[in-house]
Amino acid sequence: MMVHSRKAVIEVADARVSFGAVKALDGATLAIMPGECVGLVGHNGAGKSTIVSVINGGLTPHEGTLSGDGEPLARYGVNAARAMGVRCVFQELSLCPNLTVAENTRLMHRRIGGFGWRSRACAVIEESLDAVFPGHRIAGDRTVGELSIAERQMVEIAMAFSDAGVAPRLVILDEPTSSLDASLAEQMLAHVRRFVAAGGAVILISHILGEILSTADRIVVMKDGRIVADRPADAFSENSLVETMGSVVRQEGARGRSQDFSGAPPVLEWTGGGLPFRARRGEVVGLAGLAGHGQTAMLMRLHAANSSDWLPRRDPAVTFVAGDRRLNGVFELWSILRNFSIASLGDLSRLGLVRSDREGVRGADWRKRIEIRTPDMENRILSLSGGNQQKVLFARALATRAPVVLMDDPMRGVDVGTKQEVYEIVRQEAAGGRTFVWYSTEMEEVCLCDRVYVFREGAIVAELAGDAVSEDNILAASFERGAA
């Protein structure tokens, strides 16, 4: 007999899931105890999302068993999971944009129904928002579509922690801080610790290793559908985590090219509020600052100013890598090849007809160059993991002849290994004379840039170049108050 003082909220034993030839889960065993925060890390395609789907009832494992509170769960599904108090915040934001915050709450909590549900739903979500994000200023009757992406993520997180009849016992947070700025992320992580201290369980998936190390009690590392390490958090360091994940650790010495660009011809210029913006040939220009302070709007303006509204230019001046893959990145129904070639069809066609042989050759070429992990470029784009989809979007932009690449926080939720590969491509392309304008919410990426503009309240408030590009300087500029 096992003498556990506490029983696992959910226990997955030897779960196996395969999609065709791909083994998404290959015998994973994971037990989540009440009162612990489990950090879950791994490459894209390591099986994180799959094991999460198994736990939240969205996917039935082809082999293996599930048990909750020590009892085997025979008929487990989404509703059974919710009834047990399992909640999930997904990586892609998943609220209904056409409904209000309260109406979304109503859909999430089936028990709220009945006469007067509107005010009850409002109370439930606002109470939870107050608890997780004090001072949030999001009213329950706001339509979700009108909220900023950070506010939507806040609502979604608060939704998972809200209590309307069934108290949350296990909350799965899949990249919860990807759209939050540092202070909101801190508020959320603090709430996670409070929730865990009160006996709740949390699974935290994040690509920000510092977040995992500081918040989780136990870290589970996955690789190729298996759990390769399961140790207390203090037994790991950032380096050992990355090593366990199987990616190559590259030290921050990579930033070696402090080149002088003042002689290079400027390719993009913009003067609006604040400091003027200028990007030169071969330069990697970073846009930094807290999320949602006008960086994306700047990219949009640069794109609009350099592309025609009516007919596409013969030689495109700028190309765009979208950050929100689902919203404005991938064509979900198309193959990988089609998704890749759409931006450069002009070059690939003669007399208005696409030459599929050239399309195929170029696709194969780029597949090799940036290592898109797929057996066949004709597969649907959605068969790829998120990181590989993002690589396809990169390849789409880089395959054009445009000398300037605008990037709207494209690395959101991408694993460390893929990131390193993309950084390398950016470096090569920049050395070849391409200009990159790169908005990123991650300090590490901003620090890779040659020059950085820091945004605050919609305007450029600081310009940092060369050795001045550092976390301290960027933070100081982002938070600076009063004196200009």
Next chain:
Amino acid sequence: MIRRSPADFIRLLIPALSLAVLLAAVFWLQPRAMSYVGINLLFNLAVPIALATVAQMFIMAVNDLDLSMGTFVSFVACVTATFLRDAPLVGVVILAGSVLVYAALGVVIHLRNLPSIVVTLGMSFVWAGLAVLLLPAPGGQAPDWVRALMTMKPPLVPIAIVAAVVIAVVAHVIVMRLSLGVLIRGVGGNERSVERAGWSIVAARAAAYGLAGLFAVLAGIALVGLTTSADANIALRYTLLSIAGVILGGGEFIGGRISPVGAVIGALTLTLAGSFLSFLRISPDWQIGAQGAILILVLALRLVFNRVEKRGHGR
């Protein structure tokens, strides 16, 4: 209490404004229309159109489109003018059955992942065929109670206005206040998240289609109440009118953004646009084109409003 968000308010403001402007123009051209009888004449044909528009709205709420609305309303009109009068029980069974067929269409479209446009386009031929079988030549007669209902003369306010208000209120309660309405709009907004929350999408779609069928049946009955007899082609225009009405009323083709009150106002506006053009003595040959022009004008106005609002929002 729940405040309406500014975007929702503007969504409703534009159709209301266009209706008011059109109404003022009609009264200016023809002051005699400004009476109990005049208003009733202007708007009574709007009642079935408003019902059909609300029906179309339910389908559009789940990101689908019903191209069989016109032939279905015609079919219902034929049933009303024949069976519902001569053998009420059979008539009711047929109409109830057709509502169930609508719900079943929703299920089939969802389960087989078919494009609603194709399925409803196919169904439009089925309904048209059934209508022709029932009434090969124009004829039949409205049941007396239907006739009485549509020609009622309530004090002060004409029946057309009363009916429009009732339709708007009922549709508003179903779509905006009931949990079922939230579920249906949620399916239009983000099907995956609704599914993840543990709801049955099939049931939601079936409910949306069933409600659409119900309102379309009411549209057919109301139409016969006004025209007294039916014809297999009586309501063919309704397919496009109903879609235009939803859009005019602030709805969108995708994303579950719909407004029931707006849809009813949109239907009234479309009807009034026809009368307005007649008062201007524009020949019927040009009327459809002119109606289109009005539609474009209103939609352009909405775009401008949205842009202004977005600018205000971005600050």
